[in-house]
Amino acid sequence: MNRLFVIFLAALLFVSCQPKPAQQPEKSAEQLAQDEKMEWWREARFGMFIHWGLYADPAGEWKGERVNGISEWIMARAEIPVKEYEKLAKNFNPEKYDAEAWVKLAKYAGMKYIVITSKHHDGFAMFHSKASKYNIVDATPFNRDPLKELAEECKKQGIRLGFYYSQAQDWHEPGGTYWNIEQGKPHWDPDLKREPLMNYINGKAVPQVKEILENYGGLDILWWDTPRGMTEEAAKALQAVTNDYPNLITNNRLYRPWPGDFQTPEQHVPPTGLDYDWEVCMTMNTSWGYKWYDENWKSTEELIKMLVDIASKGGNLLLNVGPTATGEFPKASIERLKEMGHWMQQNGESIYGTSASPFFKLPWGRCTTKKEKGITKLYLHVFDWPKDGLLKVPGLEGKVRDIYLLANPKQHFAWKFEEGDLHVHAPSVIFDEINTVIVVKIRGDINVVSNKPRLKEGSILLPADFADIYNPGYGEHAVLKGSGSESVIANWVDKRARLEWIFDAEPGKYRMEALMWSAEKAELAVKLGEQKVDIEIDSTGEDYELVNLGQIEIGESGEKSISLQSAGNTAGNKQLMYLELIKL
Template sequence: MTVSLPEDSWFRSAGLGLFVHWDHASAQGLEVSWPMVGGAANLRHTTSTSIDRYRSTERTFDPDRFDARELARTARESGATYAVLTSRHHNGYAMWPTETSDRSVAHSRGKRDIVGEYVTAMRAEGLRVGLYYSLSDWNHPDYPAFTDARHPYLQPDKTWPWTPAQADRYRDYLRRQLTELLTWYGPLDVLWFDGEWERTADEWRTGELRELIRTLAPDCVVNDRLLGHGDYATPEQYIPAAPPDGPWEACLTMNTSWGHVPQDGDYKSAREILHTLAETVSKGGNLLLNVSPTGDGTLPAEQRERLAAIAGWMADHREAAVGVRPGLAPGMFYGPTTRRRHDDGSETLYLYLLAWPEEPIGVRDVPTRRVRSVDLVGVGELPWEERLAIADLELPDPSGELRVTLPTERPSDVLLPVVRVELGAAR
């Protein structure tokens, strides 16, 4: 992966993003794309369906209750600073009125430019705008298109034959679609590629695509699935034990599905999602949390409930998760930590209390003489004391252990308590 993001890039401390997986087949309660190729082993609630059935809602798609402004407000209130919408998934259906194909929202009953509405609404709420785009198109005749008789993901021979003429035509199709997205809706902040595993970087000619993006949107951040030309890594559905080198983002579903699958009730709790966010930002990453609108464009109740709970937590604790960098080294505190540096040289340290302690907490490797205040965010000040090695007692700016005493009872209305430590500038 080639990383080109400067240290002060907005992406490095974005904190939380909202991923939006949506497709005409959401009206059928089908996972996006995968049912038409037999399903996927890692998607427990995804079943196989015929290509004709999957495509049967292309023309009837009419998300009459979709309100992009409401989605954008929900994203902002949840603490998200950016969003990524599936403009075209592997199945080839475009959520904008592309001129490259008749398989798009322009030919649906609703005839709504979903990408355009989303982009306008997100920008109006001050969010960075991203689009997901799959390099693969399983319905394109030059890809070549998959059939009901050929499900390579269920067969030993996972090959995708391509003639030179097909490859040239298909790559031209990719360039034309990306040009539409980058010019009609630009400047975009993020392009989130996928489907890259089916071909090599040379076959995709990812260098040419990156140059196209650089020409039309010089500041657009690109993920590592544009092989060899990504700005950040994208671990999927998990948080790595050790953070990847350079910028990174974990993408995570609330249940186990990316698209709207009503039978998938395996939802994570709001507390678990916040714990995941805390771990991610403490390791220097962002969390791209997925939502999956239904066929009419509304979010399932379970997802609205979790976003509302996250918004409630963010009302007091946003400063600990957005615009911060990793805090203490591993082992210096029992939970995740983040840090915010201020222009005057002072710092704020945030300590996430994943479990409520029965004794005073110890925080090591802290410049204890610079501690100005310690408080439980949203609750009030906390008593604390320093512990130093005897040999360090006379030092002007020693590093020691901070001992903080917490209330006996955990605040019942706080999903994830955070201790805030204000540190003065070094002298």
């Protein structure tokens, strides 16, 4: 008995001495209510944006001339007078519009919600409005309310619904704002006699927002846009309407100082996760509204990897479609959505309800996570299948119970821990050409030792696959090809594209070099904090060269970021370059 008692005391002492996990501060009632409101949205991860209006009729062309810029801005870009633009409504008759088909396609693609333009900046309402006759029912031969039909179909098919509403810019109204009002420039139509903003807010915007919130079965999202010229008084008038709908989710574009429920990065993916809810809105080609000659389509591969990249950082993707004036989705959009849907049907578990990756960088792809009943699942999204048959998961520590293929759980993989990494032994077969998802099932929590670049043997190596690529919203995009020692940033053409690396550094003076190829003489700008170095490089000929980028000084230890961007004024703003790594 004494021996058992001693063993019991020892065990009790051992347990009591174990370090307790850090406790998270308790959430306030307000935070808990916010979590409850946002729960479905955070679970969804993937939605459809629809830009549809009168601008679908000219489709980027006015009086036989192609108009630069995005289709839905044609009224402003071509400086079309209000009365002349109004005439588009007389012939707007989207007889091929089919709400059921639209919702079915969104659902097949794996999207959980739809956001559609109820009124864009041109001031034309795509719903039946008593506040303004300038709407699709009263002003067109169509004589139907497409948003009511869409709301009914979304309810029937179990898809959440949101309406976009341009609350500030309204180019049709005397009191509405316009794209250059903040620069003090006049409206392009001299016949539009200007009025105070609040005349428009109280006379049209507030009544129409009440209509869309009251008449369409209860919206889940109200998506404000472009607070140009917006005032706090105007914002408060609109917020007073939405306050009556506590479960309504709104974005951050009502009034610039106000955060809303989520942030909206447009046409780019943040390099890291953000500390708040966020949603990337992205086009499939260049324009939001339909533009008949816009053939700059992103591939299905790009779109799937983009969705995964965003989910791996804890965000949502709102992917846009611009229907035609006849009410049809462009064929290229349909093809891509169906292909994405095929992938999502097999791999949707790795997207819905997942959290951000615990890893700094995974050279071969991305990771999403999910915790359920004491089990942590790591969904490894493998973009570049290892040629040597060994998938290395850097710095992972945890009690692995199983590793299998998500699309076929009967396909198991052997694994072992070696040199601080998890090594997954992968067959030579590539299971998915775009993105193979492997599930690592772990009992309990995990720990990850970061693989962030740091000083080693006097140098810091920043390879291509550790770079965050900031491409412009419109134009040619630099892309990453390959992984590990074979990775390269290719098609670096547009001078607006920026490459950025995050790393840990120690104080000192560093010589900077880049292993790269340049088709011709080029100018580059290197930035680290407030420091900037401009450098000219010659053509590297037929092969890669180690190019000197000058010297830079780091005063304090800690996390730093360094960026590289074209600074030249070459013809057409283009200078073709490829880059393998930067060395400090």
